[in-house]
Amino acid sequence: MLNAAPATAAQVVYQRPRSLTETVTHYCPGCTHGISQRLVAEVLDEMGLREKAIGVASVGCSVFAYNYFDVDFVEAAHGRAPAMATGIKRVFPDRTVFTYQGDGDLVSIGMAEVMHAAARGENVTIIFINNAIYGMTGGQMAPTTLPGMRTTSSPLGRDIEVTGMPIRMSEVLAKLDATAFVVRRSLHDATNIRKAKKAIRTAFEVQQQGLGFSLVELLSTCPTNWGMTPNQALSFVEEEMLPYFPLGDYKISEAVKALKV
């Protein structure tokens, strides 16, 4: 028997995860922050981690992540979330500690902190939102901004002659021997969202098992600062970002390979 419930009874098939608060979102229409935060919350629910997790919010649009997660939270200085997470995890090794950081925060000002947290193999999970732009300050060029992409600080388009090339963070971090799980996923359609959730689940399992540093990079949208409709923004991710930031598993350590999720 596949379904025990009577066919006529009303069933709740979709609801707010317990790990999210009832706060009304401040994110722009078409922004994928809401999706990624929901995915993290669903995973915390499913793994029963809501009341033993400590989140570290960063600076950027996700500065208010702590408003949405119904778990203990601290708020880091710009880029320093991995250092703060290190401090927490080292004194509370049995808690689930995660950061939620954007690309300006993690790849630019916080490059040193994330690199060294990864190099130490800190047993924390990092959710890395890459939308190729600074959202909170109004759309400036990020280290992940694509060549030629217009931002308020590259009004004629990113000139690679003077600003160099975007940083592919997952590929960089994967080169560090102490990382356990580093993958890139995307949030531009339902199939990819499901894959993103699975990766987030694996990342938290890696931490639960004490296997080391885990990071999930999520290609995300910023319709407001990209100057696009929500649908155009999703297409931009698929057509422009995916070629430069290929999806994939950049680091799956031997211990993680043996992990059954």
Added chain:
Amino acid sequence: MAIELLKGNNAIAEAAIRAGLEAYFGYPITPQTELLEHMAARMPELGRTFVQAESEVAAINMVYGAACTGKRVMTTSSSPGISLMMEGLSYIAGTEVPMVLVDVMRGGPGLGNIAPSQGDYTQMVHGGGHGDYHPIVLAPASVQEAIDLTVLAFDLAEKYRTIAVVLADGSIGQMMEPAELPPMAPLKKVLPNWAVTGEPGRPRRLLTSIYLNPDDEEVTNIRLLERWESIRGEEVRWKEYYLEDAELVVVGFGTAGRVALSAVRAARAAGIKAGLLRPISLSPFPETVVRELAGVAEAMLVVEMNAGQMFGDVKLAVDGLIPVEFYGRLGGVVPFPDEILAEIRRVASGPIVGQNGHARQRWLERLSILREGN
């Protein structure tokens, strides 16, 4: 506990451990590196946390995270490293979590040198990070006092949910003296009710320094200031030497105060009625004591290993009642007692009122003559 011959840096580290330190995060820098090395050996053997961070920026932010759990945490550094920590210190102050910081000061500005200095008075006492906040700042003048003030710093930091700083200098950190360590205190069993601990069965907790609504931020600032006012009322510390009948009051902290004491003793032997006020809490500054002394003494002489950073606070407290002179050595030079004695003789021998220019300007002129003489 027995009296042992201890090096300042190691003594501070061991005192912190015995005060119940649970996590240390630091970065090597001379002249405080032995402190970090002591932690590297001792903390793991006690099953406690030691992390050598990739920078002072990371170290202070690791402290920030660990401090949010309510456990006893600290970092230590020296002047250029302290400058890098200013961002984190402002956030920690704004989040109202307790921590202990030890600054073993060296010559500056910039890379400066590794000789003893007191050039961080302003950046510690008057802030250095952005926004309105006041750490407690304690200045030891001996290895024993460094031990005692380190233990006290943890208690004060927790009592007031604030940053407590032990402001030593290179000579306190590097010299060896007989001193007694405290007994090993047990680790805290109960964490405070604001701590972010990831525990079930209670509403979630949030620690942050962001208050986007200006009214909320003003309320937070007022709360910090009211707490500071109670610290000003309760936690002023100083030491007096020969002040009962002193006509000339020398004011100096830390190593400068200790050297000045030798000069004051020599002055007494020569029949000069000099005394010494050695502020121990630089923040809160013992301004009432200075003011009272200004009411009975004839002149003051401030001695520092900087260009007169505390001098301004003394002048403010004296409020023009009596002349205040200044003598300092800079850039890692430690004054000799004879230099200070010469200053005491000068101030004691003649009226300062009516002399031209600012006391700091006159001091610079005397200093240049002294340096040419060398």
